[in-house]
Each structure stands twice: as C-alpha cells, then as structure tokens.
Amino acid sequence: MILHLYIARRFLRAFGIVTAVFIGILLPIDMAEQLRRIGPEQGLGPVLELALLNMPGKLYDFIPLFVLLATLLLFLGLSRTSELVVIRASGRSALRSARAPVVVALLLGVAAVAVLNPIVAATEAQVDLRTARYLGAEERTVSISGEGLWLRQGSATEQTVIRAGVTNSDGTHLFDTTFFQFDAEGTLTNRFSAGQARLVDGAWELTDVQHWPMAGVGNPQAAVETHDVLALPSTLTREQIRDSFGKPETVPIYELPGFIAQLNQAGFAALNHRVWLQMELSSPLMLAAMVLIAAGFTMRHVRFGKTGVMVLSAILLGFGVFFIRSFAQVLGESGQLPVALVAWTPPTAAILMALGLLLHTEDG
Numbered sequence: 001m002i003l004h005l006y007i008a009r010r011f012l013r014a015f016g017i018v019t020a021v022f023i024g025i026l027l028p029i030d031m032a033e034q035l036r037r038i039g040p041e042q043g044l045g046p047v048l049e050l051a052l053l054n055m056p057g058k059l060y061d062f063i064p065l066f067v068l069l070a071t072l073l074l075f076l077g078l079s080r081t082s083e084l085v086v087i088r089a090s091g092r093s094a095l096r097s098a099r100a101p102v103v104v105a106l107l108l109g110v111a112a113v114a115v116l117n118p119i120v121a122a123t124e125a126q127v128d129l130r131t132a133r134y135l136g137a138e139e140r141t142v143s144i145s146g147e148g149l150w151l152r153q154g155s156a157t158e159q160t161v162i163r164a165g166v167t168n169s170d171g172t173h174l175f176d177t178t179f180f181q182f183d184a185e186g187t188l189t190n191r192f193s194a195g196q197a198r199l200v201d202g203a204w205e206l207t208d209v210q211h212w213p214m215a216g217v218g219n220p221q222a223a224v225e226t227h228d229v230l231a232l233p234s235t236l237t238r239e240q241i242r243d244s245f246g247k248p249e250t251v252p253i254y255e256l257p258g259f260i261a262q263l264n265q266a267g268f269a270a271l272n273h274r275v276w277l278q279m280e281l282s283s284p285l286m287l288a289a290m291v292l293i294a295a296g297f298t299m300r301h302v303r304f305g306k307t308g309v310m311v312l313s314a315i316l317l318g319f320g321v322f323f324i325r326s327f328a329q330v331l332g333e334s335g336q337l338p339v340a341l342v343a344w345t346p347p348t349a350a351i352l353m354a355l356g357l358l359l360h361t362e363d364g
Contacts, residue, residue: 003087007100010077015070015108019059022066026058027051038134046134053123053130057249060120063112067105067287068318071294072311074101084299095358098295105291109284117280118252125250149174153236157184160232162204164197171241172199179204179232189215192232199238203231248276271339275332278343279325285347286325292354293318296361321350 034050059066078084087097149171151162158181165176179192195208209227212220251259256277263270297314298307325346332342 004100007074007078007097008104011070011074011101011104014073014077015066018066018069018073022062023055023059026062027055030054030058037131042134046130050127050130053127056116056123057120057127060112060116063108063283064286064290064322065318067108068290068294068315071101071105071291072298072314075295075298076307076311079298095355097299098292098358101291101295102288105287106284109287113253113280113283118254121250121252124247128250151236151241153234154182158182159186160234162197172238173197177206179206183215187215189213191220192230194230199234199236199241200231202234204234206230206232248273253277253280271335272333274339275329275342278339279329282343282347285344285351286321289321289347289350289354290318292351292358293321296354296357299358299361321346 031047031051034047034054038046038050075084078087084097149164149167151164151171153160153162161180161182162174163178163180164174167174174197175195177194177197179190179194179197180188181190181192183189191212191214192206193210193212194206196206198205198207206227207229209230211225211227211230213223213225214220217223248256251273256273260270260273260277263273294314297310297317328337328342328346331337332339
C-alpha cells in the first residue's frame with residue numbers, strides 16, 4: 001500500500017509539472033490568437049481576459065497528453081534511479097506497478113468530467129459571449145425550450161421572431177410555425193401563422209398561411225388574410241441555424257441529457273451533443289489507456305538503451321489512439337457509426353492493446 005501511494009504521489013507530481021509547463025506555453029500563444037481575433041484596439045485587458053477564460057478549455061483538451069507525458073516522466077525517473085528494478089525484484093509485476101498510476105488517471109478522469117467539465121462549459125460560453133460583444137456580433141439565433149424551437153432573424157430596420165413546434169434535423173423545414181415581425185422600435189407590425197415553412201435561398205416559403213397586420217389596425221382579426229403560399233425574406237442560412245446551437249462543450253455535462261431531450265423533442269437528431277456526452281463519459285478510460293501505453297514502452301531499465309526510441313514510440317502510439325478516437329467522433333457526428341461504438345471502442349481497444357504489450361514485454 002505504501003509503495004502504491006509513493007508511485008501515485010510521483011505520478012501526480014509529474015502531472016503537475018507537465019500541466020504547469022503547458023500553461024506557460026499555451027497562455028502567450030492564446031493571447032496572441034485573441035489579439036488577432038478582437039484586434040489590438042481593444043487593449044491588453046480584454047485579450048488577457050479572453051485568454052484566461054479560454055485556458056481551462058485548452059487544458060481540458062490536453063489532459064490525455066498530460067497523462068501520457070506524466071507517465072513517461074514517472075517510469076523514466078523510476079528506471080533511472082533503479083527504483084523500478086528494486087520494485088520488480090520485490091516480486092511485483094509490471095501490471096501491479098502500473099496499478100497506482102492507472103487508478104490515479106481514472107480518478108483524474110472522473111474529477112475532470114464531474115468538476116472541470118462544468119467549469120469549461122461556463123468559461124467557453126463566456127468566451128463566445130465576450131468575443132461576440134467585442135466584435136459587435138449578434139447573439140445566437142436559435143433557442144430550444146419546452147415550447148419548441150425559437151429563431152431570430154433581421155436587420156437594423158426589422159426583426160423577425162420565429163416559433164416552430166417541430167422541425168427537421170437541420171432546422172430548415174418548420175412545422176406549426178408563427179412569425180412575429182417587429183420594426184426598429186420594437187413594435188409588432190405583422191404576425192404570420194403557417195402550417196409549414198421551408199428555408200430556401202433568401203426566404204422562408206410558407207404554406208397554409210394566415211396573416212394578421214398589426215400596425216395601424218384597430219381589429220387585426222377582422223383584417224386577417226389567408227394565402228396558400230407566401231414568401232418572407234430571410235437573412236438566415238442553413239449553416240447559421242446549425243452553428244447557432246453552440247458547441248456541445250458550452251453545455252455542462254449535468255445539463256446535457258436534458259438539452260439533448262429538448263433537441264430531440266424539437267425534431268433535431270442532436271448527434272453532436274450525444275456523441276460529446278458519450279465521449280466525456282468514456283474519457284476516464286482514455287486516460288487509463290494513455291498510462292498503460294506509456295508504461296508499456298518505459299517500464300524497462302535505462303541500461304537496455306533505446307530510451308529515446310521507446311519514448312518516441314509511446315508518444316506516437318498515444319497520438320495515434322487520440323487521432324483514431326477523434327476520427328471515430330467525426331464518423332459518429334455524421335451518423336455513420338453508432339454513438340456508443342465511437343465513444344467506447346477506441347479507449348477500450350487501446351487498453352487491451354497496451355495490456356498485451358505489457359504482458360509481452362514484461363511478463364511474457
């Protein structure tokens with residue numbers, strides 16, 4: 001037990017060193033990126049503010065790499081001081097020696113999902129809002145609630161708010177829709193109710209329409225007009241509607257299942273959010289896989305030589321697993337593979353592969 005605690009402390013110390021080094025590298029780079037995005041006229045304060053808000057998200061993305069490098073530092077240090085030889089001579093196998101960092105990595109993964117994920121979601125949302133404010137951009141166009149889908153479009157002279165009961169997967173075909181048009185002063189000028197609304201180039205094509213003129217009309221119900229088909233100008237595009245849901249990273253994991261349910265109720269497949277949820281839940285396994293991959297290449301004495309080659313092989317294999325996981329995520333978001341398969345298969349396969357490597361090189 002004492003030995004496991006000693007290895008765990010060494011692993012946590014290596015993890016802290018790697019994290020501190022990357023903070024020192026990433027912060028200036030991100031400040032330069034934020035300076036390019038919002039322009040130097042905003043001053044250094046907003047640039048530093050955005051960089052600091054963006055830092056938790058950057059670190060969160062690099063946690064698997066931090067764990068891989070920390071494991072390399074741990075076992076290379078133990079090998080260089082011959083502590084690993086003493087541990088092996090005491091009768092402990094490679095798998096037992098790797099147990100402590102694997103458990104710590106699993107706990108780090110759980111803590112990251114449970115604690116750091118909501119922090120990242122809050123900071124990512126603040127980065128988007130503050131960047132939009134500094135650039136003078138509009139807030140997002142789409143909102144999902146229990147009452148259906150809400151969209152907003154318009155210009156400096158007119159705004160239109162759209163409510164739809166149900167929509168297709170990309171928000172371009174609405175059902176049970178109502179359009180509210182407002183002038184520049186915020187006065188309601190027109191109301192349109194339609195059975196369906198389809199987004200075409202530069203317009204919404206409405207069918208089975210009722211139109212209530214509201215401006216300067218004493219009794220709008222008496223002035224109602226009906227149309228089989230009616231076209232209303234639109235500034236929205238398919239891409240704007242899709243992108244306005246925001247990144248799944250901006251939704252805390254505790255709220256993500258409810259948000260997915262609302263998207264499904266509105267008619268959206270919510271594949272990006274479903275894949276992201278499962279990827280987050282499987283991230284502790286990914287960290288454990290990184291520990292085992294690094295251990296498989298570095299749990300050997302340095303006198304055997306080829307230490308640089310082994311370290312490089314571990315890093316390349318770790319990046320390869322990460323790339324396969326990212327590629328599987330893309331396939332899942334496009335609907336080509338089941339969500340559970342793309343989230344859980346890569347880390348599980350990586351763990352089995354690393355265990356096979358350990359058993360072959362150390363205990364075989």
